[in-house]
Amino acid sequence: MKNILLFISFSTIAMFSSAQNGDDSYTFLRYPSSSRANALGGHTVSLIENDPSLALHNPGLLGSEMDGMVSLSYMNYISDINVGSVFYTKAAGERGAWGIGATYLSYGQIKQTNAENIEEGTFSANDVNINGIYAYDLSERWRGGLSLKFLYSSFERYSSFGIGVDAGLSYYNSEEGISFGFAIKNIGAQIKAYNEERHKLPWDIQLGMSKKMQNSPFRYSITAMHLNKWNLEYIDNSNASTYEGDSFFQSFTKHLVFGVDYIPSDNFWIGLGFNPKSNADMKLINGNRFGGFSIGAGVSLSSFNVAASLAQYHPSASSLMISVSTSLSKRNIE
Secondary structure, three states, X not given: OHHHHHHHHHHHHHHHHHOOOOOEOOHHHHOOOOHHHHHOOOOOOOOOOOOHHHHHOOHHHOOHHHOOEEEEEEEEEEOOEEEEEEEEEEXXXXXXXXXXXXXXXXXXXXXXXXXXXXXXXXXEEEEEEEEEEEEEEXXXXXXXXXXXXXXXXXXOOEEEEEEEEEEEEEEEEOOOOEEEEEEEEEEEEEEEOOOOOOOEOOOEEEEEEEEEOOOOOEEEEEEEOOOOOOOOOXXXXXXXXXOOOOOHHHHHHOOEEEEEEEEEEOOEEEEEEEOHHHHHHHHHOOOOOOOXXXXXXXXXXXXXXXXXXXXXXXXXXXXXXXXXXXXXXXXXXX
């Protein structure tokens, strides 16, 4: 039965992948879903923590140890653009786990004008992702997971619907304090487009490693992103005349995200991150020197885990993210 489900899942991935053409849609799927990930550069697929929201970055990170946990996250992205998510997990036997959740993004109220630039009121725009995850322990150290996403987007009177799939693996050696993660993300397509032209999802291949330093409270993480595309140059009308393209080294570093967290105890952490691509892109549009940097911290209070992080994804504003998780299962409450 498991082999049949696996065949159906990857056949679905192949079908959706072949249906893609045009520019990316549902780009909100690239936004971080965890304050821990946001603090470490915005992306991670290898971090092993008792944090359900990390499974939204890599379904292979979900496990039965998260039985009955609920995670809530909120991020003020830019101005009145807000992102919120909720995720619930449950153990399925001794080696399996499943989770269900939703992410909602509101772009606030947008002015509506006609062809003569006369205001005619306002309209709203929203994105929604409802997803389910199943993960299974393949061995003592290896774990695999699949995520199915149902996507909805509305923009004034236009709307679209899509389906996407993530597939992920994780490896964890607790004795060595090292973990690896691999994820193929956002493979899918629009089922219903805004208009006649359908667009592909922002699919990505990511690979990461996290390593706890021996006899030290520090852990570093490196995540490689956009492995399905080498050229990540940023070009628009404002810099086309002066931008000469990226060197090999610049192109290489734009695929990497760096993070380090200080973990003096199980109840407290501080994290720092750097995203070279975000930093380089914002420099081209007059961003400040802190573009691409992020910072965050978390603490365990009784049965609650609370975390906050700050990152800059736009030259004019910083994005604050807050996450709270707790366990509803008696076996996770000490």
